[in-house]
Amino acid sequence: MTGSLHLVSLPLAPERFFASDNFSGAHPRYLAAIERANAGHVMAYGGDAITKSAVSMFQELCQADVDVLFTFNGTGSNIVALGSLLRSAESVICSEWAHINVDETGAPEHILGIKLHDVISPDAKVKPEHIVAASSALGNVHHVQPGVVSITQATELGTVYSIDEIRVICDTAHSFGMRVHLDGARISNATAALGGDAKTFRAMTFDAGVDAVSFGGTKNAMFGAEAVLLRRGVASDRSGFIRKQNTQLPSKMRYMAAQFVEALTDDLWLETARHANQMASRLYKALEDLTSLQMTPPAVNSLYPILPPDVKEQLQAWNFFWDWDLSRSQVRWMTSWDTSPADVDAFAAGVRAALLGR
Ligand SMILES: Cc1ncc(COP(=O)(O)O)c(C=O)c1O
Structure with a gap:
């Protein structure tokens, strides 16, 4: 990680990542x-x-x-x-x-x-x-x-x-x-x-x-x-x-x-996908008041917010996720079949603390 990291203290990181649905294990x-x-x-x-x-x-x-x-x-x-x-x-x-x-x-x-x-x-x-x-x-x-x-x-x-x-x-x-x-x-x-x-x-x-x-x-x-x-x-x-x-x-x-x-x-393929989509919606709702993120409601299981570079780096060090368009400091948050509501709430709390504490 480069640049000046803010020393805002962040809550406990979620158990799971918001980087990719490839990060999760198998059902x-x-x-x-x-x-x-x-x-x-x-x-x-x-x-x-x-x-x-x-x-x-x-x-x-x-x-x-x-x-x-x-x-x-x-x-x-x-x-x-x-x-x-x-x-x-x-x-x-x-x-x-x-x-x-x-x-x-x-x-x-x-x-x-x-x-x-x-x-x-x-x-x-x-x-x-x-x-x-x-x-x-x-x-x-x-x-x-x-x-x-x-x-x-x-x-x-x-x-x-x-x-x-x-x-x-x-x-x-x-x-x-x-x-x-x-x-x-x-x-x-x-x-x-x-x-x-x-x-x-x-x-x-x-x-x-x-x-x-x-x-x-x-x-x-x-x-x-x-x-x-x-x-x-x-x-x-x-x-x-x-x-x-x-x-x-x-x-x-x-x-x-x-x-x-x-x-x-018995449509397990749809059940797991529906769950991942719902978790992305939950994350969106938890953070939609933070308009600087410039998020639109998710259609599926991913969100593409804009983060100030220092906040982005601190959050990536806390709970890793991928850059998406570096020229705009845009990242991707992605949920998975096993993302839990508690993961979402913990992740949202960390994002909120990092953004508002700066
Ligand atoms: C849209 C899309 N197509 C294809 C792939 C290919 O996946 P794999 O890594 O299994 O080759 C991916 C993986 O991220 C993807 O996102």
Whole structure:
């Protein structure tokens, strides 16, 4: 830590962090599901009964003709999804904030050998006009061809596309022959926010016209379990090969699949996401009178306040969280499936003491 730290004394720090939903552990029910799956020898690489159940549960959830591929992590899911949608000499349109653009160490460019066409978007959403503008390159042999639009739901700034917005994005992309990928690292939080049931999930994905979904599990209480959902007939029928070539084919797939069976059996995936969202709302309400924070009510499980740099440093040393836009001294506070009301209240008390005591 640098700069002059204020010596305001802060209350006891919360038990848990507000840095990321990746900081939390796994839900005991997922660990129990792994334990139950841990019996005897079964076929590897997805040939086992648990994986078959998880695949059909996802197909039931999507009510669409989809292939389901389990993967190790979210970056890998995005690679498999994009690789399955792209054709040669094509690029991907995404927002400047997209995880594929800023937080994957150039993996899409490095692994897929493609160009990302990142568009300026203060709310991290791709707009139909971005697609229309990019389409001017179509047919010009000197220009990379925009082939896929990638949107993130919920976005990297905690905003959420409405179902209508996604439908218009898909219609616009499809009208130019482009396909649509949805990075759903936090699709469960978005589903909980927009209606909280399977119908909402469908409405914002395959019913709206999305062609591939990276379905996140790890951030929502699972342990290293992610899935890629691909619309058949649009995505490559060689997606299984693409997954293997990109090192995302798990040999002991049953352990991942078992977690998704557990998640989809009685909507545990929505229960944990709803809880995380509620904890972010509680934090917002506890601090909304502090207008210098410039917070807007959270749509999902994250808040993006502005803090004076000295206060920020003191709070980060007290209970770590990530910087988001350093140029504005903006940070991200994120809640998780296991964030407790007591954590929120303790965190809010610390923020209040640090801000008002200066
Ligand atoms: C929006 C989004 N997409 C994808 C990922 C990829 O996650 P992983 O770290 O599992 O590769 C993340 C992780 O933070 C994310 O926030």
